[in-house]
Amino acid sequence: MQESDFEIIDIKKEFKNHEFLWKKCMEYLRTTCYRDQLYRNYLHIDLEKFLTFTAIVYQNEIISFGGVEVKEDRWGKHIARALTRFWINPKHRTESLTKWRNSSIKFSPIILKHQLAFIKEIEIISATIITREGNYKKSFLEIIRLANTASDQKFFIMPGKYNVCECMENLPESCRQFVAINNVDCFNKAQQEGFFQPYE
Numbered sequence: 001m002q003e004s005d006f007e008i009i010d011i012k013k014e015f016k017n018h019e020f021l022w023k024k025c026m027e028y029l030r031t032t033c034y035r036d037q038l039y040r041n042y043l044h045i046d047l048e049k050f051l052t053f054t055a056i057v058y059q060n061e062i063i064s065f066g067g068v069e070v071k072e073d074r075w076g077k078h079i080a081r082a083l084t085r086f087w088i089n090p091k092h093r094t095e096s097l098t099k100w101r102n103s104s105i106k107f108s109p110i111i112l113k114h115q116l117a118f119i120k121e122i123e124i125i126s127a128t129i130i131t132r133e134g135n136y137k138k139s140f141l142e143i144i145r146l147a148n149t150a151s152d153q154k155f156f157i158m159p160g161k162y163n164v165c166e167c168m169e170n171l172p173e174s175c176r177q178f179v180a181i182n183n184v185d186c187f188n189k190a191q192q193e194g195f196f197q198p199y200e
Contacts, residue, residue, distance in 0.1 A: 007057040008114050011065065012047040018055070025055075025062040025089075033090060037134075042087050051080065052118045054111045063089040064107040068115045070125070073166055076190040078126040079181075082115045083108060083143070108143050109150035116151055127183035130155060131164050133174050144180045153182040162196040171199070 011022055026043070033039040047053050050067035057063070066086035075081065088107055112130075119125045130147060132140040140157070147155050157180045165175035176199045181187045190196055 003110060005058060006063075006110065008110065009055050009057060010052050010114075010118075011055040011062075012050055012053040012067075015047065018057075021057065021060070021062050022055075025065075028089075029087075036090075042085060045085055050084070051122070052115060054114045056107060056110060061089070063092055064111060066108075066111045066115070068119065068128075074164060074195065075129065076186075076193055076195045078124065079129060079186060079190060080119055080125045080127075081129050081131060082112055082119070083130050086111070109146045112147050113150040116153075127181055127186035128153075128155075129187075130180045131177040133177045137178060140178045140180075147180070151182060155180040155182045156184055158187065158196075161199045163199055164196070 009018060011018055015022065026045075029039065029042050033042070045053075045067075047067075050069050053065065053067040055062045055065040064087060066083045068080050068082050069084050070080050086108065092107075116128065119128055130144065132143070144155050144157055157178065161176045162179050163171060163175055164177045164179065165171070179187075179196060187196060
């Protein structure tokens with residue numbers, strides 16, 4: 001597969017034109033991916049909660065997707081998270097949601113390139129983060145390496161894990177995530193305002 005074989009769409013913006021593909025993809029997730037550790041993250045995606053939601057279409061099928069979201073109560077103002085709910089169709093990866101064939105890793109920079117162009121165009125975002133839950137540091141390093149091939153702003157991985165949710169007692173493990181950002185000054189400022197508190 002080559003990038004020229006794919007159709008890149010904003011499924012939120014173009015939902016009426018691609019509603020069948022989206023519903024087909026969600027049904028596939030529901031009936032096929034239920035053994036995957038993170039599969040519930042993808043079952044009830046509300047597209048309206050995202051600034052944009054990118055999907056890669058190949059042979060009339062959605063094979064990868066991910067969104068851009070802003071949550072001022074979690075990350076502060078003017079910071080967006082890209083590759084949120086990033087997913088790859090199992091036919092283009094190994095059995096796990098976290099281990100992909102080499103040919104499939106290409107999907108993250110393709111989606112990210114589309115999302116960064118969108119963020120630049122709307123001119124309200126000062127920094128973009130990419131986060132990763134779980135202990136998949138090796139795959140996160142690879143995603144960020146590839147992200148830097150798609151971006152004219154380098155992403156820097158912050159040391160350790162951080163709280164990417166609202167402040168709360170008994171922080172769930174899913175809120176403790178690796179973080180990479182393309183504007184370290186914004187990250188430092190957000191930390192001073194109480195966001196991205198480190199988790200040891």
